[in-house]
Amino acid sequence: MRFVSTAGDASADLAEALTSGLAPDGGLFVPETLPRFGAEALAGCESLPESARRVLAPFFEGSALAEELPLICNESLDLPLPISAIRPHHPDEAPAWLLELFHGPTAAFKDFAARFLAACLSRLRGAEEPIRTVLVATSGDTGGAVAAAFHRRPGFRMVVLYPDGKVSARQAHQLGAFGDNVHAYRVQGNFDDCQRLVKRALGDRELLGRVPMTSANSISIGRLLPQISYYAHAAHRLLAETGEKVDVIVPTGNLGNATACILAREMGLPIGHVTLATNANRALPDYFAGGDFDPREAIATLANAMDVGRPSNFERLAWLFRDRDLREADIDAVGIDDARIRETIVKTDRERGLAVCPHTACAMAALEDRRSAGNNRPALVVATAHPAKFEQVVEPLLGREIPPPPALAELLKKESHAEPMAAEYDALLAVLRDEDQNL
Ligand SMILES: *Cc1c(COP(=O)(O)O)cnc(C)c1O
Numbered sequence: 001m002r003f004v005s006t007a008g009d010a011s012a013d014l015a016e017a018l019t020s021g022l023a024p025d026g027g028l029f030v031p032e033t034l035p036r037f038g039a040e041a042l043a044g045c046e047s048l049p050e051s052a053r054r055v056l057a058p059f060f061e062g063s064a065l066a067e068e069l070p071l072i073c074n075e076s077l078d079l080p081l082p083i084s085a086i087r088p089h090h091p092d093e094a095p096a097w098l099l100e101l102f103h104g105p106t107a108a109f110k111d112f113a114a115r116f117l118a119a120c121l122s123r124l125r126g127a128e129e130p131i132r133t134v135l136v137a138t139s140g141d142t143g144g145a146v147a148a149a150f151h152r153r154p155g156f157r158m159v160v161l162y163p164d165g166k167v168s169a170r171q172a173h174q175l176g177a178f179g180d181n182v183h184a185y186r187v188q189g190n191f192d193d194c195q196r197l198v199k200r201a202l203g204d205r206e207l208l209g210r211v212p213m214t215s216a217n218s219i220s221i222g223r224l225l226p227q228i229s230y231y232a233h234a235a236h237r238l239l240a241e242t243g244e245k246v247d248v249i250v251p252t253g254n255l256g257n258a259t260a261c262i263l264a265r266e267m268g269l270p271i272g273h274v275t276l277a278t279n280a281n282r283a284l285p286d287y288f289a290g291g292d293f294d295p296r297e298a299i300a301t302l303a304n305a306m307d308v309g310r311p312s313n314f315e316r317l318a319w320l321f322r323d324r325d326l327r328e329a330d331i332d333a334v335g336i337d338d339a340r341i342r343e344t345i346v347k348t349d350r351e352r353g354l355a356v357c358p359h360t361a362c363a364m365a366a367l368e369d370r371r372s373a374g375n376n377r378p379a380l381v382v383a384t385a386h387p388a389k390f391e392q393v394v395e396p397l398l399g400r401e402i403p404p405p406p407a408l409a410e411l412l413k414k415e416s417h418a419e420p421m422a423a424e425y426d427a428l429l430a431v432l433r434d435e436d437q438n439l
Helices: 014-020 048-060 066-076 110-124 141-150 169-176 191-202 205-210 221-242 256-266 283-288 314-320 338-352 358-372 387-398 406-413 425-433
Strands: 003-005 029-031 083-085 096-100 132-137 156-163 182-188 213-215 246-251 271-278 331-335 379-383 419-422
Touching: 003 014, 014 110, 014 221, 029 221, 029 314, 048 066, 048 221, 066 110, 083 221, 096 221, 110 141, 110 156, 110 221, 132 141, 132 191, 141 156, 141 169, 141 182, 156 169, 156 191, 156 425, 169 182, 169 387, 169 406, 182 191, 191 213, 191 425, 205 425, 221 246, 221 256, 221 379, 246 256, 246 358, 256 271, 256 314, 271 283, 271 358, 283 331, 331 358, 338 358, 338 387, 358 379, 358 387, 419 425
Parallel strands: 096 379, 132 156, 132 213, 156 182, 182 419, 246 271, 246 379, 271 331
Antiparallel strands: 003 029, 083 096
């Protein structure tokens, strides 16, 4: 399988697309063609790694990693994946389920993709190559998931930059708690400053000559592909249970997770309508309501991992639907503001017996809107983080403690350390070059 750039005619095989991240012409890599699967394609697949091997095989065909795919799936995707029934409001309500993607080491869905990417990159690295630095800017969840995935991985060191004081207390603790080959820096600036520094370093030829670096940010095709597999797996299981395609509601920020869901549907997997549930950042709801795609400054909300004004994966969706009208593609988008997020966290707990994080609350609000509008189709609500990760929002609303899941509790017990760093390129250069730091 070849991967082409959304920006023009650059093309690469999977290994090249994985190692370079962004296409050389500045576009994002997309698969040249989509494999098609019939209704029975995943028959007999009991676990996520089994489903993933089957669904991802065509993308790996002909690449240096093709033979390794089964091992990569076993090693990285073997996380618990409960699909739990959501308690109905009344006996006639169509079934709805929660796809719990938050049982990985950092309690958010990004664990699946970060682990898969790390498993791929470590196999692509030659034994003789110098240590590779994985440089990541994070507004909270990405850095933790990538750090967990590369922690103690031979041949890699990880440098993570986050805006000091602008991530949740638990997120900050998590970022500094790995130690070993993971180095956390709290930058005196905002997330955009962190991202600007990382972009500049990854484009700095002179620096790259001396310090080999890789990015692991969300636009990597190596993070998109594994996300297809849990939609395929869940949709197939629910088809067996109900005999119907399931509609899916995805909490959406940068549009990576939802694009994977739409790809799974376009590959023939049994998924019906897809709803993108965003927070008060309205670029997508406004577009799907008939406006132009109008990226804008991000605004801060309670669902902070979705505070994106310019969803970068829109480019991939637009490419995928280049011959069709994306607004006629059985996709819609809803925007949920902070007041509604709070209200939904309380109501979901009281009426459905379920504590949800602020991101998942956006998707639950979309489910409630569908039901009150008389839509009674089976629906799968995607839960992107464990509520205990956002305890400062959730606990006061519910008036009780939400115990963290075991992996997160372990991390929170460890000591945590992050070095301060000025939001200046020279400061980053010093960090990347400083051998005394024993990076
Ligand atoms: C990253 C993140 C999202 C948004 O996912 P995208 O792929 O960027 O749309 C939603 N919820 C949580 C908890 C996240 O960490």
